[in-house]
Amino acid sequence: MMRLFRSQTRIAAAVLLVAAALVPVVSSDVYWYNVIATGLVFGVLAMSLDLQWGYSGIINLAPAMSFGLGAYSWGIVGDRIEGIGGTYVALLAAAAVPALLGAVVAFVSFKAGTREIYFALITLALTLVLEQVALAATGLTGGSNGLLGIAWPEIGIPGAFEIVFDTPESYYYLVVVLTAIAFVVCTALVSGRFGSILAAIRESEHRAETLGYSTLRYRVAISTIAAALAGVAGMAYAPLTGIVDPSVFGVALSVQVFVWVAVGGAGTLLGPLVAALLITAGQSSLTGSSATAYLLVIGVVFILIVLFLPGGLASVGERLRRLRRGRLTALTPAPPAAPTPQEAQGEGQP
Amino acid sequence: MSEALLEVTGLTRRFGGVAALDDLNFRVRDGETRCIIGPNGAGKTTFLNVVCGLVRPTSGRVTFAGHTMSRVSPSRMAHSGMVRSFQTPTVFGGLSIELNLQLGARRPGAPEGWADRVEHMLAELGMDDRRTQPARDLSHGEKKRLEIGMMITGVPRLLLLDEPTAGMSIRETDEVVDMLRRLCGGMTVVIIEHDMSFVRQIADRVSVFHRGSLLVEGSLEEIQADKRVQDVYLGSGVD
Numbered sequence: 001m002m003r004l005f006r007s008q009t010r011i012a013a014a015v016l017l018v019a020a021a022l023v024p025v026v027s028s029d030v031y032w033y034n035v036i037a038t039g040l041v042f043g044v045l046a047m048s049l050d051l052q053w054g055y056s057g058i059i060n061l062a063p064a065m066s067f068g069l070g071a072y073s074w075g076i077v078g079d080r081i082e083g084i085g086g087t088y089v090a091l092l093a094a095a096a097v098p099a100l101l102g103a104v105v106a107f108v109s110f111k112a113g114t115r116e117i118y119f120a121l122i123t124l125a126l127t128l129v130l131e132q133v134a135l136a137a138t139g140l141t142g143g144s145n146g147l148l149g150i151a152w153p154e155i156g157i158p159g160a161f162e163i164v165f166d167t168p169e170s171y172y173y174l175v176v177v178l179t180a181i182a183f184v185v186c187t188a189l190v191s192g193r194f195g196s197i198l199a200a201i202r203e204s205e206h207r208a209e210t211l212g213y214s215t216l217r218y219r220v221a222i223s224t225i226a227a228a229l230a231g232v233a234g235m236a237y238a239p240l241t242g243i244v245d246p247s248v249f250g251v252a253l254s255v256q257v258f259v260w261v262a263v264g265g266a267g268t269l270l271g272p273l274v275a276a277l278l279i280t281a282g283q284s285s286l287t288g289s290s291a292t293a294y295l296l297v298i299g300v301v302f303i304l305i306v307l308f309l310p311g312g313l314a315s316v317g318e319r320l321r322r323l324r325r326g327r328l329t330a331l332t333p334a335p336p337a338a339p340t341p342q343e344a345q346g347e348g349q350p
Numbered sequence: 351m352s353e354a355l356l357e358v359t360g361l362t363r364r365f366g367g368v369a370a371l372d373d374l375n376f377r378v379r380d381g382e383t384r385c386i387i388g389p390n391g392a393g394k395t396t397f398l399n400v401v402c403g404l405v406r407p408t409s410g411r412v413t414f415a416g417h418t419m420s421r422v423s424p425s426r427m428a429h430s431g432m433v434r435s436f437q438t439p440t441v442f443g444g445l446s447i448e449l450n451l452q453l454g455a456r457r458p459g460a461p462e463g464w465a466d467r468v469e470h471m472l473a474e475l476g477m478d479d480r481r482t483q484p485a486r487d488l489s490h491g492e493k494k495r496l497e498i499g500m501m502i503t504g505v506p507r508l509l510l511l512d513e514p515t516a517g518m519s520i521r522e523t524d525e526v527v528d529m530l531r532r533l534c535g536g537m538t539v540v541i542i543e544h545d546m547s548f549v550r551q552i553a554d555r556v557s558v559f560h561r562g563s564l565l566v567e568g569s570l571e572e573i574q575a576d577k578r579v580q581d582v583y584l585g586s587g588v589d
Binding site: 206214215 | 425426427428429433436441443454457
């Protein structure tokens with residue numbers, strides 16, 4: 001059943017990404033390229049939080065911290081190093097800087113025995129500090145104005161070939177490919193032994209530790225990977241907006257990421273990706289008519305899902321299956337009760 | 351006489367003004383099955399917590415397989431071959447029964463051949479047809495047996511069991527006795543237990559803890575006959 005669910009999830013993800021890749025074929029509306037690309041980038045950010053929260057039980061209240069570092073990495077490096085070299089250096093920085101910070105924060109916190117909410121508060125405090133640093137370090141970050149005129153990335157092999165993603169359409173394709181790679185990597189990560197051990201630690205830290213699994217090592221590892229992923233998402237986000245300002249470290253963005261993961265379904269990867277995409281698209285539609293309408297709708301949706309669909313959108317299929325099974329059972333005459341394992345073994349008999 | 355696999359010397363653990371362990375000396379030979387009994391508050395569970403690295407001792411030394419284990423994490427202890435169960439059955443509730451066993455069988459430091467051991471254990475536990483079921487859906491007794499199964503599949507050198515039959519029916523207790531007898535050959539087992547019929551069936555030797563110290567040690571018959579034990583723990587007699 002689990003394997004079937006997994007294969008269905010992968011098929012759904014493939015369908016989603018192929019559909020996303022076909023958008024420029026059926027539409028030439030640059031605005032919607034930008035909205036969908038932003039939704040996909042936010043989806044990658046949501047998957048990074050899902051790795052920590054959904055799969056590992058680690059509550060990082062500031063996924064925007066790594067995202068912001070990634071965005072600034074591209075903003076700063078892209079402005080100083082032109083061409084393919086700049087893209088690669090920025091990509092390295094966008095992944096490595098948040099990864100290093102994520103690793104240090106996780107190591108120090110978990111080594112000291114910090115638990116759940118206190119770790120969450122540490123991450124929250126750190127992102128607020130970074131926001132202030134971004135505001136203060138005007139020479140590097142542009143201060144409250146941020147960095148403007150964010151460059152388009154280029155990839156290729158120097159001297160051999162170069163691809164410049166300098167149009168909304170070409171950059172859109174790059175984002176789709178990035179999202180697909182992120183999904184495949186995350187899925188591979190959580191499907192294997194590494195993912196099983198993370199899930200075990202989430203279920204019972206003491207049990208995992210006393211079986212020989214170093215909870216510190218695995219938590220630091222997943223925090224590092226999630227931070228790197230969020231950093232790359234941040235880098236991909238910068239050219240979409242053309243500006244990187246301190247709001248990328250903001251609590252508002254971090255809260256939104258939690259909403260995407262909760263609405264999509266923590267521990268599913270695809271759910272947070274879809275939720276980020278839908279909510280971003282919904283936000284773009286609703287803010288056109290009323291700025292407050294979006295907040296109102298998303299607030300209500302969030303409350304309804306938390307109350308009535310705690311598994312998020314990803315659990316809708318399973319819910320419907322259970323409902324159908326329940327109805328079928330109700331319509332079918334009940335067979336004689338099967339013995340429990342204890343009864344089958346003769347327990348309770350004279 | 352075999353070498354001591356586990357030896358603790360002068361082990362003390364204080365919680366504020368209370369000494370849960372008070373200059374405890376204890377040793378278990380390789381291959382032995384030892385039961386630890388004692389009244390509530392005797393320090394039995396604290397002893398396991400300290401030995402497996404979950405709680406740091408205030409003073410004293412733990413030696414396992416000839417190595418002094420001071421300030422060693424539980425995972426490092428387990429890696430060296432020492433695993434433990436908890437009073438409350440502690441399994442990975444959201445994971446399948448099979449995955450629980452796999453995580454036990456593939457623990458760091460476990461020998462090769464984990465897949466066969468998992469299949470064997472599934473059959474032993476009578477859960478092979480429910481292998482994909484989440485462990486949280488099992489009954490209390492089944493969770494306890496699964497937890498023990500997880501540890502045995504990892505082929506540890508030392509198995510520490512904290513009240514493995516607590517809350518079990520007589521039949522389930524017999525199943526645990528049978529399981530331990532058949533599957534723990536060659537392992538050293540230390541069991542905290544209150545059920546004296548269980549102790550009688552399984553123990554090579556019995557240790558009695560009292561107020562954080564070792565009161566007396568010997569065969570069950572010797573323990574039953576000891577006046578000190580009767581005074582502090584058993585009252586008029588055992589069982």
